[in-house]
Amino acid sequence: xxxxxxxxxxxxxxxxxxxxxxxxxxxxxxxxxxxxxxxxxxxxxxxxxxxxxxxxxxxxxxxxxxxxxxxxxxxxxxxxxxxxxxxxxxxxxxxxxxxxxxxxxxxxxxxxxxxxxxxxxxxxxxxxxxxxxxxxxxxxxxxxxxxxxxxxxxxxxxxxxxxxxxxxxxxxxxxxxxxxxxxxxxxxxxxxxxxxxxxxxxxxxxxxxxxxxxxxxxxxxxxxxxxxxxx
Ligand code: SAH
Numbered sequence: 001x002x003x004x005x006x007x008x009x010x011x012x013x014x015x016x017x018x019x020x021x022x023x024x025x026x027x028x029x030x031x032x033x034x035x036x037x038x039x040x041x042x043x044x045x046x047x048x049x050x051x052x053x054x055x056x057x058x059x060x061x062x063x064x065x066x067x068x069x070x071x072x073x074x075x076x077x078x079x080x081x082x083x084x085x086x087x088x089x090x091x092x093x094x095x096x097x098x099x100x101x102x103x104x105x106x107x108x109x110x111x112x113x114x115x116x117x118x119x120x121x122x123x124x125x126x127x128x129x130x131x132x133x134x135x136x137x138x139x140x141x142x143x144x145x146x147x148x149x150x151x152x153x154x155x156x157x158x159x160x161x162x163x164x165x166x167x168x169x170x171x172x173x174x175x176x177x178x179x180x181x182x183x184x185x186x187x188x189x190x191x192x193x194x195x196x197x198x199x200x201x202x203x204x205x206x207x208x209x210x211x212x213x214x215x216x217x218x219x220x221x222x223x224x225x226x227x228x229x230x231x
Pocket of ligand 1: 053057058059060084085086087088089090091104105106107110131132133134149150203204205206207208
């Protein structure tokens with residue numbers, strides 16, 4: 001089956017699984033997921049699977065990307081912050097929906113590869129930064145929307161503070177390798193309002209700077225039994 005046919009099959013699957021926002025489906029259709037997937041996994045680019053991207057990190061399955069994007073309710077005028085660039089696929093999908101997407105990744109080499117993909121695909125409304133995203137991006141705050149694609153123990157305070165009034169934050173909360181839940185947090189005059197959106201499984205959000213040696217290795221290991229690769 002061609003990649004184009006597989007992509008149509010995936011879009012139909014996403015519709016059936018509850019992705020009803022046509023702007024989100026359209027963005028998924030327009031971004032070539034094969035450009036974000038390591039070469040050995042090209043034929044799986046349009047399967048609903050989590051794929052390894054090196055450094056023990058993963059590209060989330062399309063259904064989770066679509067679900068989180070839909071939950072974020074992004075509008076054309078929005079300034080969005082993403083924590084955990086990884087392959088850059090989620091960033092790319094968001095870039096089709098928002099005015100500008102700011103994205104932070106702690107692995108410099110992953111970030112460099114993502115930047116190359118954004119340039120090749122002419123996604124010029126993305127702004128990248130290497131560092132600890134749990135502290136947010138103060139200079140660029142406030143953000144209309146914030147998305148975290150790695151699991152934290154709780155809502156990082158800095159991220160809530162950098163949310164505009166009425167803004168939304170979508171993130172997985174829970175222990176590494178344990179039960180995690182996807183939450184949508186709204187910033188309101190009365191304080192944070194939490195909504196549970198369902199069970200998920202993400203790599204952990206790691207606070208603090210990355211030791212240089214850890215970043216130098218360019219491993220692209222294969223996925224473990226649960227589609228994760230613990231380097
Ligand atoms: N959105 C990505 C999925 C990335 S997996 C995609 O579409 O491919 C989660 C990513 O979060 C990993 O790349 C990991 O290195 C990164 N990460 C973990 N903790 C982080 C932190 N504190 N700051 C920034 N990035 C972090």
